Amino acid sequence: MSSVGVGATDLKAYLLLLREQLAPQRRRFLLLAALLLAEILLQVSQPQFLRYFVNGALNRAAEGTLLVLGGCYLATALAGQTAAVAAQHCGVSVAWNSGDRLRARLVDQCLRLDADYHRRHPPGELLDRIDGDVTKLAGVLSRTVLDVVGQLLLMICVLAALCVLDWRLGLLYVPLWGASLPLLTRGFGRSMPELEAGRQAGTGLLGWLEERLSATEDIRANGAVPHVLRDLGDRLTAYTATAARAARAAVRWPMSVQALSQLSFVLALSLGTWLHQRRELSTGDVLAALSYVTVLRQPLSRITQQLGEFEEAVVSLRRVRRMLARRPGLADGTAELGAGALPVEFDHVTFAYPGGGNVLSDVSFLLPPGRQLGVVGRTGCGKSTLIRLLFRFHDPDKGAVRLAGHDTRTLRLTSLRGRVALVTQEVHILSGTLRDNLTLFDPSVDDRRVLRALDEVGLTPWYETLPEGLDTPLGGAGTGLSAGQAQLVALVRAWVRDPGLVLLDEFSSRLDPHSEQLLHSALRRFLSGRTAVIVAHRLQTLREVDQVLVLGESGPLEYGPREDLMAHPESELGRLLRAGEVIW
Template identity: 40%
Template structure:
């Protein structure tokens, strides 16, 4: 991306910190002005010493010389601390913006990008920008001011010192730009390689049980070594380019120093200037080396930042396919569910749902049966509006869900799947989802409503009991019971249970089924069945086959109809719906 676009993007986050930026520029400007006066104080001290001035007359310039040196360091340290504060305030705002943006993107995006890759974008690339935020503008600005001041002073002393200083500066900048321009693509490749490696590690740590069970440890290690070797080669190339740029800049600085030393010695020898002035010229020539080196380092930082920034801008530009509707709120109480000739596909030409239509009255429970791949879970994703159908309309509570605000829709739907999302923290945190507005009294009331008070007694510290990351220390059934309490706190009008008893032992399942009965009372419910016994509580049955409705109707009528598919399944005691 262009520098103009980069600065325009960054200014969004720097604008709120403009007061701090102004203070930073003031501090660096003050330090730069003092550094420009520093050689002048040195000339005065040396010349007066060479003229034989008495010691008392030398105390004042010597004191000013030392005070200026001390004040320069104080200003630079203060500026460094302030720049770090600006950097982390700005990048934390960017990090928060990106996290909010990514969480708002639809499932289709998250299917294409692993958590490891997104973490590397949100944290790794933003951390790279922190150095850019904290140093680049202020440091480069101060360096250019110092270079400009030095050149003005040198030309004031005479055309020859000015031309030597200007030539040294021009040669250093030209050499730096010639080499540094090669590192942009190198650093872009490094950040992409880092994201790929993070994604690989995250994916295989998450699947560590399968990796160990299948004996795939060696494959994972070989692949990780290959990714690491590629990453090392890219970093070696980038560092080589940076080292080359540093070496070239150093050589030009030495040549400039040598040229100014010869000039100062020649002019001093023929009496054209004093020893103090000769030392001042050499000191100014030395001052030119530091800002050029600073600019080179900041240019290297900018190359890394531009590579990171390009990916962040690209990520920020991704628009969610699922957007808020402009409609109003859903009514309280149980909600009706209607699908009108709905067809849906993830990929072009491969229908997952084909012309599906049904209506579920408020307060009734629908059991959905079907083989794996029949479209059960896809139907649930449409109801939660994780995706939109290509054809047809989905209505909840009589409203087209595309016309509803997403927060309103999802606050009225409660979904529990096989994999319950639990987080490292207390029971309270996991049940209230870190919402401080939910009180302990509300949580215990929900536990009591579901008949789980006795079961909760197993947690010795009550709501302060700790849960490991991803629900560590809990069985699948226990996680489901916590999910039911969490759902009860939200008081949804539609409850969706997606094969929630698939991995639960009989004892826990009996407790779970009683809690589910209480939760579903007075609510509309959709149950995707793992076992036929699970849908015995359903009022209606929907059987899906290859994305189409094979059978739909009241459960009691279908159970008595010997021609129905549901009846044949019950008679055979079959679990073929899972095959």
């Protein structure tokens, strides 16, 4: 989509999104429209009461009449403010509800997109889309159309009231304010390229900050703090220059409209004074005319502000639409996996990451159900990639990966990932209770099943020290976990799901000897009757498997029963053990 101006495509996309977001809260939106209309009518009627009051006071009207007129003036002022506050409250409510639905939609899209997309877009950038762009869109979705229409209606009503006061006032202002509309439309959209560049620069900065802050320990440990600060200074300088260009472009045409508004007040004051001196307008009429001109300045200011916000919202809308239009690289299938242990087959599988050479080349093996496979090899030979293909983070470039006879590309992703458990060395403890972290917020998992899994893994003594049991908060300001405890928690997560295939990717690399002993003791019980593929760097882990696959840089080097390979003096596995590639 072009970044120049606001086109018909932008307006069509905006109206479509407006309809989608506001349809569920149609009543609240109609209430907002009614409140804005009431606010406009009260603004138009207020100067009339001022006019009659001043004229009555100068003409020595009855005190009771003046009190009534003054009361009406105060009542309309109070009612107008009440309507304005109620409209603001209703508008904020509509905006938040619309924004929350759109955020949920974007988060759902993020969770569906494939690993390649997340590799190219860091979390900081995605957060800016989900929060920053949606925040800008939400207010515009709730009020912009109503505000612009309402302010145009207010302008028409005020111009009509000026014509009623004196036709010459109308003759002066109708062409003057008519000329302001082309000025608005002519300037509208011209700052879009600068605004879009500014938003993109801000998103890039957030992504950079997120990456550096997540690596705080490494940066400090390696003395890279001065370099990071220098890099930040350079980026902030570039960002400030881009943001300044966007800010200058955004205020250029609103300032022209405001200058026209100031000129209108001077002309109203001059014409009103001249007509008053000729005794063709009373003092009350002049005050009413000046009040109307003051009111008339508001529509232009509000329309200018709303159109400026709409320009920024269009930039956010384009970014949100690009994200929503992104289709996952992995097409969902229709086949379902049944219960029980799952057989695994790699059929001449070749895979390469974008822009690189083959990581796996012509890998073939068949793992019967209920058997365990250990995958070993030097760093970079594709061990973790093999695991990622089984969990379908990626699809093979050639060949096929099959589970229970089904090509993984034909399986429903929810079925595959519901029957396959993945445990890696990187365990994420989420802000929530222990129960939430073990069940991953699935309320259907029974507490007895969770407690049984904790006991099987050997975490019952630790669990009994927790102050609130399964309701103990973890993550954030909650209870912290050691690396070993976190790894065992990850195993409990897999246990409560009762998977047919277990994928373990260097899961014991961060454990102390005691925790590792607990883990392997639990692992024997957990893997009984289940198929497993285990990336192993330790001989202790290899003792848990039946089969071993040795990978090299050019592809698979050997595959066979563990005991046979270890006993064979010329096997590749024996060579790795002697070279220390697999730790004793």
